[in-house]
Amino acid sequence: MKRIVFLLLLAAALLVSYRSRAQTTGQTIKGLVFDRQSQAPLPGVNLIVVGLSPQKGATSDGEGHVRITDVTPGRYDLKASGVGYKELLLPNVLVTAGKQVVLEIGLEEYAGALQEVVVRGTRKNATANEMTTVSGRSFSMEEASRYAGGRADPARLVANFAGVSAPNDYRNDIIVRGNSPTGVLWRIEGLNVPSPNHFATLSATGAPVTLLNTNVLRSSDFFTSAFPAEYGNATAGVFDVGLRNGTTDKPEHTLQFGLFTGLEAVSEGPLRKGGNASYLVAYRYSFTGLAKELGIPIGSTAIPHYQDVSFKINSGTTRVGRFTLFGVGGLSDIAIKHDEIDSSDVFADPRRDTYSRSKLGFVGLRHTLRLGKDAYWNTVLGTSYSGNASRQDTLQEPATGVRVREVNSRETRYSFHTVVNAKLNARFTARAGLQGEFYQLNLLLRDREYTPDWNYVWDSKRNTQLWSAYLQARYSLTGRLTLNAGVRTQHLTLNQHTSLEPRLGLQYQINERSSLSAAYGYHSQMQPLNVYFYRGLLPDGQYDESNQQLDFTTSQHWVLGYDLLPFENWRIKLEAYYQRLSQVPVTRQRSSFSLLNEGASYQQTEQGFLINHGTGTNRGVELTVEKFFSRGFYGLLTGSVYQSTYQGSDQIRRSTAFDGRFVYNLLVGKEFKIGRLKQNALTVDYKVTHAGGRPYTPVDLAASQRAGKEVLLGDSDAFSQRLPDFFRMDIKVGVTFNSKQKKRTHAIYYDLQNVTNNQNVFARQYNKVTRQVNTAYQIGFIPNFVYKLQF
Known part of the structure; x- marks a missing residue:
């Protein structure tokens, strides 16, 4: 069919x-x-x-x-x-x-x-943020849609860039240079937001489906280290996303159907004739139910449902500046029932029913005011909401009862960000800003195991605030040498901890085709809110809440980069880096635990009695060889060789859960002009990814059989084994038809993902039914079809 x-x-x-x-x-x-x-x-x-x-x-x-x-x-x-x-x-x-x-x-x-x-034009993929020295790149909406295997997901797109790894077909977590995905900051239109994904949970950084619709994105920035001082509360990377404005002279519309992205409708146009005010609104509804009816595998018999809306209203230039109202919101739910699963299900248990639903959204108002010819004042006010409710019922024999686990978490965040930017002359630009984030947390996690009495892991209604201020500047020392410098401070009212973070970058233009860059960045990040408010049970039945005193985790980045344009439409980029992390939460008693491994599993960290005595290091070399799109052809080759290690409270150095050691990506595309007037196009895109297997802690089979659930080996075996290497090949074929008479475009894409049906290992985990350690695999060969109409 x-x-x-x-x-x-x-x-x-x-x-x-x-x-x-x-x-x-x-x-x-x-x-x-x-x-x-x-x-x-x-x-x-x-x-x-x-x-x-x-x-x-x-x-x-x-x-x-x-x-x-x-x-x-x-x-x-x-x-x-x-x-x-x-x-x-x-x-x-x-x-x-x-x-x-x-x-x-x-x-x-x-x-x-x-x-x-005389530089040969501004570098392609240079970031919109002009105060970037190294480790930054922009990407466009068209790129996010073009690449094979990307599922129209910006997070999966950046996994093709050097220094980024995401060998997981089920989730779009972003692993930057061996760091935990919790170290990535998401910013949309200048507003800090939670990770924008459907089926997200509190403090999670990835999920199966993105909340961002690529049809409404404009060119956006992605940073992998030593980012400018205006970005804070992050130790790994920054995803700075922008929403585009709608058209200002006539209405335009887009309709799209995808087996995984769902049904989409986008409308945009002017708010009034003769002005530059506009609107843009997009709605999307999942189509995974139809995919199941068509016999297309989606990795589980449980069908996820989701829908989302995005909008941006632009006032145009007025006497009091420009106002922009924007927002994104989504709903998602899934039910995994014990009697509707098969042996290929990864997240299912034949003795357990799981129900989960999530809500995520944010809305913001942005005001930009010109302050004379060479300065502006920009302010963003906004709020975000992230809520997740789930219930797991583990069914046993009637005599023993039921094990129940319930989670109900809600985070409401009120934010503002104001910044003044002044260009003092052609050499010197300065920027100063202030940010505030107000967190309201309602966190409930409880379980009961075959008894009527509940055990409360979390039961908190708490508030806290994070204040930040920064100053940064760009100064051209000569026509060849440019300095980017800045300093940032942030303060957490929960425990009165404060950080001071200097940033420094230098770029030297060797000649018209090459440049040399060096940068240093000191960064700090607060802990996940669920970690702060975890309650450790004491022998006397009281609860310990000492996690609230945890300080920021800090990170120091050193980066050296070389950029070369060897030929027209070609670029070679080489970067070497060293990162040292400190003040990482670990246990008071000697163990292998470290919060640097947060995000390696889908469970929230349930660990109390933590102190900031852990450390970690990441080091590596990255290469990017890029052929920009010309004469119908493009290519991108990225390679990273790296090492990621940590020390827990036992002072033993180990690989982190994200120490894949290497990742290589090759993307090649060709466009053929077809039709009598050559106004149509046939495109073929190819992608291959090869990544090293991640470390994991083996299962203690005997202990698991005795306990009736998975039990891992002790500290001496922590992250002592590795999963097999990850390999995947994707091919995408598309045809675009541009109407000769009407302003109308039809596009059809067929994206063949994992065409070799490679059996990549997802995990080696204990199976309660077989009472053995079984291997769970990731998604095999999976086709995706997309039809798009613009008019």
């Missing part, structure tokens, strides 16, 4: 293309050109489409707006140039018949003598 559906949709798209007239309809490329340091609009900047004859281009007006009309659908390189500014090349801009192209074009002013060094 799935083949019939695919062939019918393909035939329909072909019919639409065939019945179109021979006269192709051109599309519009428009955008805002601005100074990258001050965000001030730039008039008089020329934007041209490279390679067209006759030449097609336009010049930005007094408010920085630029508009190129009647562009034939296809992929193009754009070039922006203005007097006194470095030339900017925007490669691989996709133009379709169904949607206008809207760009944000930031130019950097020359800081030295023009003849001193």
Whole structure:
């Protein structure tokens, strides 16, 4: 049946293309050109489409707006140039018949003598945050949708970048340079938010399905270490996501169907005629139920249901500044019943029913005010809510009763972030900001094992606040040498702990094709809220809450990088790093426990009596070789060799749960122009990932058989064995049809994931039925189909 559906949709798209007239309809490329340091609009900047004859281009007006009309659908390189500014090349801009192209074009002013060094355009994938020195990269909405095996998930996209590992088909946790995924900060439109995923739990960092809809994202930044001072409360990395504005001159719409992303509808357009105010709203509903009916495996017979909505309303420029209202929210639930599972289920127990539902959402209001020509003031106010409720009923013989475990957690967060940015001159830009986060936590976790009496692990209604302030600056010492420096402080009111965090980066432009960078960053992060409020049971029946006195975990990053553009449309990047973590929570008594391994399993940490005496180190070398999209071809090769270790309170150095040792990714894509006017495209994308197996602690079989549940071996065997290496190959084939008569685009993709059906090991765990240690495998071969209509 799935083949019939695919062939019918393909035939329909072909019919639409065939019945179109021979006269192709051109599309519009428009955008805002601005100074990258001050965000001030730039008039008089020329934007041209490279390679067209006759030449097609336009010049930005007094408010920085630029508009190129009647562009034939296809992929193009754009070039922006203005007097006194470095030339900017925007490669691989996709133009379709169904949607206008809207760009944000930031130019950097020359800081030295023009003849001193002329860089060949701003680096592709350079971060939007201009105060980045090393270990940062941007990605676009188009990239998140293009790569094979990505499931339209930004978190899975960044797993292709050097230094990032995510060898898990079931969850999208981001492992950065051997760090726990809890060390990653998520920021959306300047607002710090919980990890944006469906089926998320308190303090979790990953889940099976992302809450972010790639159809509403703009180019966003991802950092893997030594990030600028405006980012804090993170020790591993930063995911700085932006939502794009809607179109401002006419309504546009998108409809999309995917076997895993579900049914989607996006609408955008102007709020009023003749202005620059706009709206953008998107809704998505899961389609996994249909996938089951079509016989497509999804890894479990339990069917997850979810839905989400995203929106952004932009006021346009007013006399009192620009206001933006944005938000994302989602609902999800799943039921795994003991009598509806089979032997391939990973998360199911034939003696247990599991019910889980989650709610996650955030809304924010952003205000930007110009302070003269070269400064601005930006403020974001927002709130987020994360709630999860689950129940596990373990069924036994009638005589022994039932074991029940219930979790009901709710976190409400109120946040604000205000920052003033000033460009003092072409060499010097400074930025100062203040952040506040107010946490309200309602945490309940209780269980009872074959008795009517409940044991309360958590039962807390608590509040706390995290305050932060930062100052950072960018100064061009010469036309070749640039300094990025900053300092940050943060204070937790729960226990009155304070940190002071210096940041420093230097970049030297060796010549027009190469540069050398070095950076140092001191970072600190509060512990997960559930760890602070864990209650340890004392012999007298009282509870110990000393975890509330835990200090921040700290991290120091040292990074050295080399960047080379050997040929046109090619880039080679090499980075070496060393990271030292300290003040890591470990147990008071000698053991192998360390909170650096948090996130390795799906269980929340239930450990009290912790102290900040643990340490950890991460070191490695990363290589990126990238062929930017040109002449219909692109390629990306990334490789990381690393070591991740830690010490618990027993002072024995071990591999962390995330010490995979290596990860390699190869992505290659080719686009063929088809159709009589070459306005349509056939695309083929290929991806292969090879990652080292992660360490794990073996099961104590005899103890597990006696206890009737999984029991791991003791401290002497902690993380002493490794899972087999992870290998996966994905192939994606797509066809895009641009209507010749109407502004309409049809796109069809068939994404074949794990085409070799490689049996990657998920875990080796105790099976209560067989009373043996069984091997659970990850998802095998799985096809995904996507149809997209833009009009």
